[in-house]
Amino acid sequence: MKKYNPIISSFMLLILLLCTSFTSSLSVNAANDTYVALGDSITAGTGMSDPENTFVSQFAAKLDTLSPGIVTYNLGKEGDTINDTLEKVQQTDTSQLLHNASYITITAGGNDILAIAASAAKELTGKNYKKATKIPNLVKNEATAKMLLSYLEQDSVKTQLDTFLENFAADFHNLITTVQTKSPSATILVQTVYNPVSGSSYHSLSDCIDLIVTQVNAIIQEEVYEQNNEKLLLCDTYSLFQNKAEQFIRIEQDDIHPTAEGHKKIAEALMQTLSGETTEDTKSEAAVSTAESTPALSEHASAQPANNQQSGKNRFLTWSASSFICGLFALMLFKIFKSHT
16 A cells, blocks of 8 residues: 655645745736826816716716726826926825826816916907806907907917917927826727817807817827827817707806706717727718818727737736646646646
């Protein structure tokens, strides 16, 4: 009768337990995915009495179908400019959140535009409209709005606008690259800036806003497309809201923020951007994207699910290889055990 060797048996059992623990750990997530929302009052949900109606909450609910248990952090703040958001991103607490983020949304630029518009209005009227979130009565007047449009088209003002756009491009680039550096694994969805009175009765005011907004959105679009990064996606909120202020904006309250329906549309557009879908809303002739760049957007957006599939395959191959190696160890130790008994 062969002798039982307790030392070899215990050693073999230990190895088997370690192998089992190692292989099983590959199929379990270390932590839930994280969604971080950066931006201004649109992200913060200004005007929404129920936080669940904000696009952040609705988009988070949609992400939860892809990643059950996803944790959401809404860091939006009313009045924040691009540089305000950048300062927040550079804070230690925010940096830690971004480092572990799986998804990030950014609304930025609206308050930068408001600042230059308020500056122009002050120079023209002598009144201060700093960071106004309501549509001033003065510029609701068609004659005054036309005068403001003529003022913005003057060569001297165009020079100031060019300087603003140059600074905007530098600041926006700095924000995006900083977020990317701090969030190497995250998918980042950047929104264009919408015109809050497009489609309303304030026609000349809408023209004034479009004069600036379209140039700002061209910078945002260029930043996203030039990087050609499958994890940096553009959500064209401008086109989504164009000519639909009465549907999607709190225009009846003279408020420039989205209604609950507007927030719902943003959440849907973000999800469609993430999945690579294209809707009739984003095919509008008012779209910032050109016919040539729209396919590129679809390619960028659709690349993410393909990468997830590839990542899944890699995890499966790693798990299979590990199981095979552990099996060989077990077989080898079994033979050693047999030879000593």
